[in-house]
Amino acid sequence: MSRSNIQLKTPKGTRDWFGNELLLRERIFATITDVFKRHGGTPLDTPVFELKEILSEKYGEDSRLMYDLEDQGGELCSLRFDLTVPFARWLAMKPKYTYIKRYQIAKVYRRDQPAIARGRLREFHQCDFDIAGVYDPMVPDAEILCVIVDVFEALGLGITIKINHRRILDGLFAVAGVPADKMRSISSAVDKLDKMPWEDVKKEMLEKGLSDETADQIGEYVRRSGNINDMLETLKSNDKLASNKDIRAGVEDMSLLASYLQAFGIDGSVSFDCSLARGLDYYSGLIFEVIMQAPSDAGPEGKSPVAASQVGSIAAGGRYDNLVGMFGKRPVPCVGISFGVDRICTILQPPSEKEGKASRNLEVYVMAIGDKEFDGLLLERMAITRALWKAGIRAEYTAKAKPRPLQQIQAAKDVPLTIILGEEELAAGQVRLKVFRPDVNDKKDMGQLIARENLVAEVEKLLQRKP
């Protein structure tokens, strides 16, 4: 049964999470969940794999990155690629839910080229909030942007939300003369403008078969970004653009959105960026992407290419009105946002911890001190620690029958309270309670003598006095 030549690693593009790093991630989850609940969200959890046919034809050329399960007899399944398609599948199965705000926090899987240092993994968390149902135009879209602002305010991170509209983008391409069958591929070239200079993007477009003139015209349009109302004025004042049906519809949506963002008081966090395209096939209206950036740092153009390219987007989403209908029942328009928690975790940086020494965040250490002959008082240490555990207090003792004093003192280091048991004190119904003071060298301080029966109450009192 024993083998010694096994390669000890996690699969390519995956990693373990441990200790402080994981505790930080949990705190981020809790913060985000709290915002989702403020906005009336209901949680959903779906299986990690779905029937393969449910996921297929939803992600365009990215579908090749899907993990498939082996055919072991039975259904063909794949690991979920995002949380949006499983939500759409759930909606299609639950016709009674016509209006719903749902949230889901879970891992998703993409067989992409990993770049672990930059936080780009094959297994990573998404944290999604979506609003499904027929509402008045742009009202749920505006709330999603408000959820984004609320989340990053709660996390204490400055951000800019770049927004665009698929119909405006499609209209710009049409006006510039892009043939219908090249729309998606030119769109994906334009999407790289936040990572590449314009010259390289233009080169890619020419290689994809555009004329120099068309490419230049696209460049003129999509390199615009800034305040929504200014951008809308620009689009409306250009007769060629204003005469395009898609652009007019998009401009109408964006004008409504601008008034709603102002009512929420969050218009300052939003920048209208015509180069934003988003890869996934299913988006049909407003699209958005969040980049790390204190709004005060942003110039009038709302751009800071360095910050954006280093961390990449930390949240993204959009409107997808046709996805649920693809499952063949009723259509349900939806809009939603997905937060990239692993990247946010990288930015917030957990407190470091020494390898081999896990942070336990103990509140009390229970030790016994005596001469060489004494029996270690293990049963007494257990009984007292159990009383603390029962009271909800984080406590520990050395798991040895006769531990050495130094070993116990070392283990109690940095723990706010230490309880010290001695045979004589116990015989008198007493224990010692010592408060850790980082600024005082107090190795000889044996703490205050208190009655054993008051111990738990005394500890509770001391812990509540902590800031």
Place this chain on the structure above:
Amino acid sequence: MSRSNIQLKTPKGTRDWFGNELLLRERIFATITDVFKRHGGTPLDTPVFELKEILSEKYGEDSRLMYDLEDQGGELCSLRFDLTVPFARWLAMKPKYTYIKRYQIAKVYRRDQPAIARGRLREFHQCDFDIAGVYDPMVPDAEILCVIVDVFEALGLGITIKINHRRILDGLFAVAGVPADKMRSISSAVDKLDKMPWEDVKKEMLEKGLSDETADQIGEYVRRSGNINDMLETLKSNDKLASNKDIRAGVEDMSLLASYLQAFGIDGSVSFDCSLARGLDYYSGLIFEVIMQAPSDAGPEGKSPVAASQVGSIAAGGRYDNLVGMFGKRPVPCVGISFGVDRICTILQPPSEKEGKASRNLEVYVMAIGDKEFDGLLLERMAITRALWKAGIRAEYTAKAKPRPLQQIQAAKDVPLTIILGEEELAAGQVRLKVFRPDVNDKKDMGQLIARENLVAEVEKLLQRKP
């Protein structure tokens, strides 16, 4: 891109979780995590799949239930079968962690025959706490049993912990005359004693090649259960048993354990049950299983076959001293417990909710009421709701520009506070704040007029007054 003949379901043996059911599960996780932290636990998260060779040869004949990923070029991987082997893999990769209490809550995967009504699924949660490292005998084992008691006390569920020792079981089989190569298979027959009458178990043993006499002798031994000290007396007083080396070692462990459980004050929750065998190959010492049962209901035998067979075990674990060493580096003795959260969730029963109406747990509903001509005050509703969201309050409004009064009143039903906006009041800088009273038919109550600038403070005051 559209297909209408897709089968809308989750894969076999999996299901979605939604709303109250999921909120209950999250509360259970939070309660259990709190107990784990009390005991000094550090969290670990591992990938959902592992290299296939890491998981193989760890689960005996259950290995055939493993989900494999398709070979898409690169490494061969399988979905994790439990959280114990990934923890052992992590320990083997991290030689600096010689002493660690780690916890992990995550889904595991087994291609078993599902029984969804009984909560037996192919994708299910485990919630594990393990203590790794060389300590004095049975000290960590006793703490694991204390973690179990603390968890179920925190959840408000009465339980009995059935314990046994692999060496005692092996010794009993040896004394009864079971050949070494039949030990595991006879052990799995004995393990069914909580679900089958003795006659059927005996029949299975005879079919597996035991003599009538050997089978009867096993039956005499393994049908014993009860108080640990009584059971130890029985084992010690039988010369044939007491002369077996394995039994003597097991009895010594169990005697130590008995004294520790007494120090913790939890010996009343534990029953020594010689029929408990546990299927997994890697257990090497103490083994245990938790069944739902108020200790007061249990007779002196500590058994209630009905309760046990209906829900099955809701937590289980044991000592596995050789698993980490199988990865070819250093051996690390471990003991741990795994809680079956999905079953616990079934027992605790979430508050029911009507299909199509998700519980949102809102605190405030913001509505606007006016005559037919009025504009719905959407921007005002948005501005006020955003102020509530910023203050951390769960609030909502109807996402329509001009919602009908009835629609809003319906949506505000059961929400503790309603804010009512009217054009005249707003012009005077005022809004109405109405407190929902389930016992009063107060459709005409329009609430109290308060100054708009005091609104958030007033709402916060009212919400904190709630029990």
